[in-house]
Each structure stands twice: as structure tokens, then as C-alpha cells.
Amino acid sequence: MREMINMVVVLTVLTALSGGLLATVKAKTEVQIENQVLKFQKAPAIKGIFPETTNDPLAERFMIDNEGVPLQVFPGKLSDGSKAVAFETKGTGFGGAVGLMVGINVDTDTIVEVRVTTHSETPGIGSRAKDDPSFASQFSGKGLDTNFSMKADGGAVDAMSGATVTSKAVSVAANQAKEIYQKLKPEIVKQMN
Amino acid sequence: MNNNKLIVSHAPFWHDGDSLFTLNLNLMIAALPAVIFGLVQFGMPALGVLALSLSSAMVWEYVITLxxxxxxxxxxxxxxxxxxxxxxxxxxxxxxxxVITGTFLAVVIGKIIFGGIGANPFNPTLIGMAILALSWTTLLDFDAAYVNYDFDFTALVPLAAVKAKGALAVSDLFPLNDLMMGKQVGAIGTTFGLGLVIGGIYLILRGFVRWEIPVSFIIGIVFTALCFNLANPDKYAGPMIHLFSGYTLFGAFFLAPENSSSPVNRIPMLIFGFCAGLIILLMRNIGVYEDGTVLGILLLNLVNPLIDTIRPKALGKGVNHA
Amino acid sequence: MAQSLAKEFTKGLWAEIPPFRLVLGLCPTLAVTKSVENGIGMGIATTFVLVFSNLLISLLRNIIPSKVRIACYIVIVATFVTIVELLMQAYTYELFLKLGIFIPLIVVNCIVLGRAEAFANKNGPLPSVADGLGIGMGFTLSLAALGAVRELLGNGTLTIWGGTPIFEMAEGFLPFRFMLEAPGAFIGLGLMLCLMNLIGKK
Structure with a gap:
């Protein structure tokens, strides 16, 4: 009995201490990590989505409220004069969350381009979603009335062979982006001006 | 150490009474017609490659054993x-x-690492070739290799041309006669179909190569090619192009029957050869490779122990796990 | 005392060098050694985890009940791995992106748990730290060496830190791309193991 209690107590204390330590480190590094993600992940993705903008989407980023969850929005003024926004949504892939930066043209309501930002997918299989442009380019230019599910599920997107889970994660994120955009469009447009 | 009187070794027990020396010497003799033809056709550079590869392979083996x-x-x-x-x-x-890297990979990685002669699960030559082909695709592209040569026949790799343009478009470029007589672009010693067949028949008659594997291999190639050809003659080439181009005949007579990486019993040998031919044709017609011979035979080497479990029932009683 | 500490430290550098002598921790060894830089980064992250988990486990070795010791070790190791992951994200983000999933996988790295079970729970804190440091350094060196071979042959460059190569093969060098593939890692590791046995035998 004594041994039993001992075991429970030690493990509990250890786990609690570990949790506390991790919370501290997480809190201390949060701002720094966000800066790094912005610099190394979102900036290249934004640059890929809006290769030529007349403004600086990173500097003009703003937050809007999506049902209590803050959402970071990057506005871009495209070279042909039309306005666009980019924001990130997440789908669940094979190795955790897959971040997808979705650029949407506000004037025509079409997708400009999508880019995978963060992922922990298997290198060489799921990671092709990021490294191989032919998958992500399926989304470019599609109207927002498109269903971005897999073709097998009645949508319009071809899955990458061997990486169905990752492909699904990307399409879930794209569908989510569509919903968020349709819901929040008035507010986004208001903020942009 | 005087304990090597009774050595218990595992299968294969294939033995025809000759020494390794005579076996290997005869393999080289059988390859001679194709080699000499290659030397005549491709000239001095071919002699250089062959001499270097033969000698460097022996040097590697000597260095590693030392x-x-x-x-x-x-x-x-x-x-x-x-x-x-x-x-x-x-x-x-x-x-x-x-050449030197290739022989290192073939002799050291393909053979010695597994314990030397008789212990290699894969054909050593093919291990070397497969790794070379993965690493330096451009150097092994026969179309690009012979741009400076002046041939009196179509200077295109038959299989690559078939793959790129479809069988119908290239059907006039490769008359069967040319292919058989070695008038085609390819590797030094694998273009002269007739010579390879002569060498192969010599090996079979002398008993150095078991007839089951080459014959079933060729049947596998011809049968599968015929099926594809009948299904879509515009796209898929007929059996003769497949048989007399690429590494096919060289694989059938010299590579697939390699002793330690091929089955021992008759039925497994027939399955081995046929499946190798089938896989090669699938790679050529459906896969991305022009010539799947190297990878096809390696794949069959891999499943060889499994196929070889098909064996005759032991006579007598009480043997449950023979 | 100092002598025995030095002994614990140096054994990790040759006599018990992890991937070669213990043949442990092969997953990161094979997966991340496409360049020297990746190898060093992975090695340093593992060293950090090893040193701190060894220290903590040896301090707590009399408190942790033996029946739940593995669970306790995992909690401790996982904590430090997560800390490393957060720190790498915060300060060496590009390296973190390259190593990706293999950083969290340090938790299940046999070396870390193996040292905890085989050494730290029987020895005091100082030898445990020395042991962790030695094994970690050995691991880093092995990864860097394998990374150097693979990067040099497979890519024709050597990158120690920061993404810019310090050495490039002469013009016209055609990279041996096979070495960058997974089978190339196996063969490279095997040949290096051969070489070490050859040297060790003499």
C-alpha cells in the first residue's frame, strides 16, 4: 500500500513539475517563436502567393476576430490593382497540424494561390504537399464556390498518390478558409480600407 | 585449425562437378561473341571500359580480402x-x-559484404548497375552517350524511342534483322542479340546455366509483350523489339541464372524466370523506366528464397519439416 | 575522482560511441545525416537532452520507485525534448525546419533511455553528466562524420553551420546521388562501421 501511494505521488509530482516547467518555457519563447514563424514560414508563403504587391503584406497585417479566435490576415494589393488577402488555416495531417496559407482575391472571390506553411508530415511522402508545386497549384484560380474536397469524396482536388491523409488535410484547410472568408468578408473588407 | 572436414552449409547445393574457375571461365567465353562485336562496333573506348572494369573488379576483391x-x-x-x-x-x-565506382559497388557491396561467393542474395553486377543508374542517370543514357558516333543505322535507343513515341511511330526504324545483328544503340556487350543467344546456348549445352531460367524468362517477356501488343498495338511494341533490345537477352542468359541468387528446384526456376520477364515488361510498358531488366531481376532475387520454398515432397515417412 | 569522470566522458567518444559501437539511435542517424549541419544540430539537441535527463534521473534515482521508473524516465526525457524543440523553434528555426519530426522523436531514441536505465540510475550526478556529455558528443561526432561522407559524395559540398558550404567540389563533379537516399545512409554507416572495426582490431 505504502509503495502504491509512493508510486502515485512521485509520478504525479514529476508530471506536475514537468508541466509547470514546460508552461514556463513555452510562455518565455512564444513571442520569439511567433517572430520566427512569421519570418521563415509565413513570409516566404506570402511572397509565393503575392509575388508582386504594391504594399507590404507583412507590415500591414491585422487581426480580426473569428468567433472568439483571433485570425491573422495579410492584405495585399496586387499589381493589376485588385485587392487580395491571405490568411492561414489548419488541417490535421499524418503527423499533426498542416498549416495552409490561402490567398484570396477579394474583388473576384477566387483563390490566388495556396501554400503549405508548417507541417510535420513524413519527409518525401506527405512533405511533397509543400515541396512539389503541382499539388498546391490545383487550387490556383478556382472560384470560391468550388468544393475543395478530394475527388473520391465528390470534390475537385486530386490527391497526391501515397499521401492521401496529407492531401485531405490540405483540402480541409482550404475548405475551412473558404468558410471563414465567406463569413468574415465584410469585416475583412472594412479592415482593409 | 583442423575442423573443416565436415562443413554443414545451407542451400543452394547446386553443383555440377566443375570448379568455380571453369564455370567462370566458360561464362566469359560465352560472353565473347557479344563482347567482340561490341569492341568492333564501339571501338577503342569500349575496350578501355571493359579492360578497366574487369581489372578494377579484381583489384577491389583483392584489396578487400587483404x-x-x-x-x-x-x-x-x-x-x-x-x-x-x-x-x-x-x-x-x-x-x-x-567504371571503378561501379565495380566497387558490385564486388564489395554486392558480393563480399554478404560473405563472398555463393552468399550473395542479389546478383552483384545488378547491384552495381542499379546504384549507378540511380546516381548518374545522365551518364547511362545511351541516347546521349553516342552523340559523337556515326552509325549506319538508327541512332536511337529502341526502348526509349518506343516509350516516348509509341510503337507505331517507330515501327519502321528498327527492323528485326538490325536488332538481332546488333545494329542498335546500347551498352557495349548487350546489343548483339544473336551473339548473346549463341553464348547462352553454349552455356546451357555445357550445363553451366540451367535451361529453365532463360527459357521461362524469354517466355515471360514474349507472353507479356504479346498481351500488351494485342491490347494496344499503337502504343506497345511487339515481343521481338522487347526481346532483342535493351538488356533483355543479356539478362536472360547471363544475369538471371546467377547461381546464388536464383532458385534451385525446377518449378521455382520456371516461376522465377517467368515472373522476371513479366515484371520487366510491366516496368517498360507501365512504369517510368525504359528498361526494367536491372530492377526486375533484382526484385525477383529478393523473393527468390520465398519461391524456393516450393520443393518436392520428401519420400518416406516421418519427415514433417523437410 | 577527476580521473574517473574523464573516463566516463571519453568512453562515449570511442569505446561506446553510440551509432557505431552501441548501434543505438539509428533512426536519426540514418534520417537526418544528409548534411554535416543537420548531423551537428541533431547531435547537439540529443546531447542537451542526454545531459539534463541523466542529471535529473541520477538525482532522483533514490526517490523514483523501481516499478514506475520507465514512466518517470519518459516524463523527464519528454520534458527536455519539448524544451529543446521550443528553444530550437525560437532560436534556430531553419535548422528546426530541416530536422522537423526527428526532434520530437528524440524521446524514443534508445540512447537517451538506454543511458538513463544503464548508467544514470546507478551512478551519482557528476559521473552521469560526464557520461551524458561523452555519449552526446560521440553521437554528434558520428552524425557529423556520416553527414560529411554523405554530403560530400551525394551533393559535393560540406556545410558545417548556417547553410553556406565551406567546401565545394571542383566544377564538373557529378554528385553520387545515391548517398543522399536512405539506402546510401545504410551503406555509408555500414562501411564506416567496417572501417572502425578494422582500426580497432589492430
């Missing part, structure tokens, strides 16, 4: 055969370092 303190075994000519075969599968324009 380093690992084993008894030198190059006098059985096994590494010489590996080197010669590897050289025969290379284009005449292969640079010297490619």
Missing part, C-alpha cells in the same frame, strides 16, 4: 566475371571513375 585478412580468392575469376558483365552493361563512353 584488408579483412581473408584468403585471397580472385583466382576463381568470380570478380572478373562481375567486372566483365558490368562493363558489358555500360556505354562505351562511361568515364573511368564511373
Amino acid at each position: 584488408l579483412s585478412g581473408k584468403k585471397a580468392s580472385i583466382h576463381d575469376l568470380d570478380s572478373a566475371v562481375i567486372g566483365l558483365f558490368l562493363g558489358m552493361m555500360l556505354p562505351a563512353t562511361a568515364p573511368w571513375w564511373l
Whole structure:
């Protein structure tokens, strides 16, 4: 009995201490990590989505409220004069969350381009979603009335062979982006001006 | 150490009474017609490649046995055969370092690492070729290799041309006669179909190669090619193009029957050969490779122990796990 | 005392060098050694985890009940791995992106748990730290060496830190791309193991 209690107590204390330590480190590094993600992940993705903008989407980023969850929005003024926004949504892939930066043209309501930002997918299989442009380019230019599910599920997107889970994660994120955009469009447009 | 009187070794027990030396010597003799033809056709560079690959293979084996303190075994000519075969599968324009790397991979990675002759699960030559092909695709592209040569026949790799343009478009470019007489672009020692067949028949008649594997291999190629050809004659070439181009005949007579990486019993040998031919054709017609011979035979080497479990029932009673 | 500490430290550098002598921790060894830089980064992250988990486990070795010791070790190791992951994200983000999933996988790295079970729970804190440091350094060196071979042959460059190569093969060098593939890692590791046995035998 004594041994039993001992075991429970030690493990509990250890786990609690570990949790506390991790919370501290997480809190201390949060701002720094966000800066790094912005610099190394979102900036290249934004640059890929809006290769030529007349403004600086990173500097003009703003937050809007999506049902209590803050959402970071990057506005871009495209070279042909039309306005666009980019924001990130997440789908669940094979190795955790897959971040997808979705650029949407506000004037025509079409997708400009999508880019995978963060992922922990298997290198060489799921990671092709990021490294191989032919998958992500399926989304470019599609109207927002498109269903971005897999073709097998009645949508319009071809899955990458061997990486169905990752492909699904990307399409879930794209569908989510569509919903968020349709819901929040008035507010986004208001903020942009 | 006087305990090597009773050595219990595992299968294969294939033995025809000859020594390794005579076996390997005869393999080289059988390869001679194709080699000589290759030398005539591709000239001095081909001689350089062959000489370098043969000698470097033997040097590698000697160096490694010396380093690992084993008894030198190059006098059985096994590494010489590996080197010669590897050289025969290379284009005449292969640079010297490619040849030396290839023989290192074939002899050391393909054979010695597994315990030397008889213990290799894969054909050593093919291990070397497969790794070379993965690394230096451009150097092993026969179309690109012979741009400076002036041939009196179509200077296109038959299989690549078929793959790129479809069988119908190239059907006039490759008359069967040319293919058989070696008038085609390819590796040094694998273009002369007739010579390879003569060498192969010599080996079979002398008993150095078991007839089941080459015959079922060729049946596998012809049958599968015929099926594809009948289904879509515009796209898929007929059996004769497949048989007389690429590494096919070289694979059938010289590579697939390699003793330690092929089955022992008759039925498994037939399955082995047929499946190899089938897989090669699937790779050529459906896969991305022009010539799947190297990978096809390696794949069958891999499943060889499994196929070889099909064996005759032991006579008598009480043997449950024979 | 100092002598025995030095002994614990140096054994990790040759006599018990992890991937070669213990043949442990092969997953990161094979997966991340496409360049020297990746190898060093992975090695340093593992060293950090090893040193701190060894220290903590040896301090707590009399408190942790033996029946739940593995669970306790995992909690401790996982904590430090997560800390490393957060720190790498915060300060060496590009390296973190390259190593990706293999950083969290340090938790299940046999070396870390193996040292905890085989050494730290029987020895005091100082030898445990020395042991962790030695094994970690050995691991880093092995990864860097394998990374150097693979990067040099497979890519024709050597990158120690920061993404810019310090050495490039002469013009006209055609990279041996096979070495960058997974089978190339196996063969490279095997040949290096051969070489070490050859040297060790003499």
C-alpha cells in the first residue's frame, strides 16, 4: 500500500513539475517563436502567393476576430490593382497540424494561390504537399464556390498518390478558409480600407 | 585449425562437378561473341571500359580480402566475371571513375559484404548497375552517350524511342534483322542479340546455366509483350523489339541464372524466370523506366528464397519439416 | 575522482560511441545525416537532452520507485525534448525546419533511455553528466562524420553551420546521388562501421 501511494505521488509530482516547467518555457519563447514563424514560414508563403504587391503584406497585417479566435490576415494589393488577402488555416495531417496559407482575391472571390506553411508530415511522402508545386497549384484560380474536397469524396482536388491523409488535410484547410472568408468578408473588407 | 572436414552449409547445393574457375571461365567465353562485336562496333573506348572494369573488379576483391585478412580468392575469376558483365552493361563512353565506382559497388557491396561467393542474395553486377543508374542517370543514357558516333543505322535507343513515341511511330526504324545483328544503340556487350543467344546456348549445352531460367524468362517477356501488343498495338511494341533490345537477352542468359541468387528446384526456376520477364515488361510498358531488366531481376532475387520454398515432397515417412 | 569522470566522458567518444559501437539511435542517424549541419544540430539537441535527463534521473534515482521508473524516465526525457524543440523553434528555426519530426522523436531514441536505465540510475550526478556529455558528443561526432561522407559524395559540398558550404567540389563533379537516399545512409554507416572495426582490431 505504502509503495502504491509512493508510486502515485512521485509520478504525479514529476508530471506536475514537468508541466509547470514546460508552461514556463513555452510562455518565455512564444513571442520569439511567433517572430520566427512569421519570418521563415509565413513570409516566404506570402511572397509565393503575392509575388508582386504594391504594399507590404507583412507590415500591414491585422487581426480580426473569428468567433472568439483571433485570425491573422495579410492584405495585399496586387499589381493589376485588385485587392487580395491571405490568411492561414489548419488541417490535421499524418503527423499533426498542416498549416495552409490561402490567398484570396477579394474583388473576384477566387483563390490566388495556396501554400503549405508548417507541417510535420513524413519527409518525401506527405512533405511533397509543400515541396512539389503541382499539388498546391490545383487550387490556383478556382472560384470560391468550388468544393475543395478530394475527388473520391465528390470534390475537385486530386490527391497526391501515397499521401492521401496529407492531401485531405490540405483540402480541409482550404475548405475551412473558404468558410471563414465567406463569413468574415465584410469585416475583412472594412479592415482593409 | 583442423575442423573443416565436415562443413554443414545451407542451400543452394547446386553443383555440377566443375570448379568455380571453369564455370567462370566458360561464362566469359560465352560472353565473347557479344563482347567482340561490341569492341568492333564501339571501338577503342569500349575496350578501355571493359579492360578497366574487369581489372578494377579484381583489384577491389583483392584489396578487400587483404584488408579483412581473408584468403585471397580472385583466382576463381568470380570478380572478373562481375567486372566483365558490368562493363558489358555500360556505354562505351562511361568515364573511368564511373567504371571503378561501379565495380566497387558490385564486388564489395554486392558480393563480399554478404560473405563472398555463393552468399550473395542479389546478383552483384545488378547491384552495381542499379546504384549507378540511380546516381548518374545522365551518364547511362545511351541516347546521349553516342552523340559523337556515326552509325549506319538508327541512332536511337529502341526502348526509349518506343516509350516516348509509341510503337507505331517507330515501327519502321528498327527492323528485326538490325536488332538481332546488333545494329542498335546500347551498352557495349548487350546489343548483339544473336551473339548473346549463341553464348547462352553454349552455356546451357555445357550445363553451366540451367535451361529453365532463360527459357521461362524469354517466355515471360514474349507472353507479356504479346498481351500488351494485342491490347494496344499503337502504343506497345511487339515481343521481338522487347526481346532483342535493351538488356533483355543479356539478362536472360547471363544475369538471371546467377547461381546464388536464383532458385534451385525446377518449378521455382520456371516461376522465377517467368515472373522476371513479366515484371520487366510491366516496368517498360507501365512504369517510368525504359528498361526494367536491372530492377526486375533484382526484385525477383529478393523473393527468390520465398519461391524456393516450393520443393518436392520428401519420400518416406516421418519427415514433417523437410 | 577527476580521473574517473574523464573516463566516463571519453568512453562515449570511442569505446561506446553510440551509432557505431552501441548501434543505438539509428533512426536519426540514418534520417537526418544528409548534411554535416543537420548531423551537428541533431547531435547537439540529443546531447542537451542526454545531459539534463541523466542529471535529473541520477538525482532522483533514490526517490523514483523501481516499478514506475520507465514512466518517470519518459516524463523527464519528454520534458527536455519539448524544451529543446521550443528553444530550437525560437532560436534556430531553419535548422528546426530541416530536422522537423526527428526532434520530437528524440524521446524514443534508445540512447537517451538506454543511458538513463544503464548508467544514470546507478551512478551519482557528476559521473552521469560526464557520461551524458561523452555519449552526446560521440553521437554528434558520428552524425557529423556520416553527414560529411554523405554530403560530400551525394551533393559535393560540406556545410558545417548556417547553410553556406565551406567546401565545394571542383566544377564538373557529378554528385553520387545515391548517398543522399536512405539506402546510401545504410551503406555509408555500414562501411564506416567496417572501417572502425578494422582500426580497432589492430
